[in-house]
Amino acid sequence: METEILTSNYQPPPPFKDRLAQKVAAIKSKLALAVSGLKSPKSLTIITLVIAAVVVMISFMALQNRSPKTSERAPQAEVQVPKVNSTPTVSTINQNVNQFISKLEDNQGFTQKLSKPIVDLDLSFQKE
């Protein structure tokens, strides 16, 4: 009796092939929607693209400047450097003066900077 009631409203599921096709179609439509959004980008996307390009350029320039192997640029740099060294700039002089003054005002002696390690070397194991 109970079995009859349960099976009376039962409808067999669609075939597996159909269910798979339905799922694939759903995923396809979702992807198509996302891609169409990217194909006609908003201003935010364009800005991101520009920023990315700028970051690439800055990174590349920074790496170029930091590289020690500047064999072709070295002669050019050598030509320019002595000019700067022969007449110290105002900032260099100010920096040197400030460094000199801060060293003069540092009153910490070497006995404080390099205080000896405190090690108890009494291994007699006697009651103190």
Added chain:
Amino acid sequence: MPRNQYPVSCIKYFVSIALVFAAVYLLHTTNNVLLAASPLETAQSDYNFQSSQFRNVKERFANAKAAYISFKTAASKDQAFSTSKEYLTQASTLYIAYYALVKEYGNSLDWSDKSDVHTKLATTMDDASTYFLQVKDAVTRAQTLEDLTKIAADIDKNLKDKFDPQTYYTLANYELASGKQLYRQFLELAQKLGESKQSFANSSTLLNWQTEIDDIKAKSTISINSAQDQLDHMPQTRVNTGEVEQIKKAVDGTKKELLRAKPLFLEAAKLF
């Protein structure tokens, strides 16, 4: 209206390249910062690390020592032996790190007029480190608590008779070297600033500035020479903290004279 103005692959390409470059740049910068640590900074951080390690060992040693003094059993003696071994090994490592730090401080100073003194002081620090390396070997070979007690007594004697006076003598030399370095810096800056004669309002201002500088130079020369004289007459084998403080006091006198140049230098630097 054309829809494929900005192809998806192009956006992805740019974003990926940007991320890769940003990562490479960050890595490069971080590496530079890490590699920029000077030998002195490395020695300082090593000493700090060894100090913290020693504090941990010291605590375990104190507990084992207390237990052995209270119970006097074979088990507590064995425990005292193993922790004492650990304690002396770590103490030796700490001393080695300390002498390396003292040596690096010396390397960071300007010894242009006393390079032979610098070499001699560096050698004494190396000798001290070598002694503690030998101590570590002796500790490893020790079989009983009595062996370790003897090693500890030997360390104590060597420190008191040899390494401590040598270290204090080294520190006294550092005090003087740093004072001389400042004196040379003063001369160099005074020359550079005095060279720009056109910066001063008129020749009398320059002359008055120069006479003040000359006075500072004369007085600081006397003061630094007096410090050198004190150090030359110091008994190298019996130097203690008091003697280092004496040299520091003499160098402080030089620094006080040189400090008079502060307003003069700042004034000239503004005009430069």
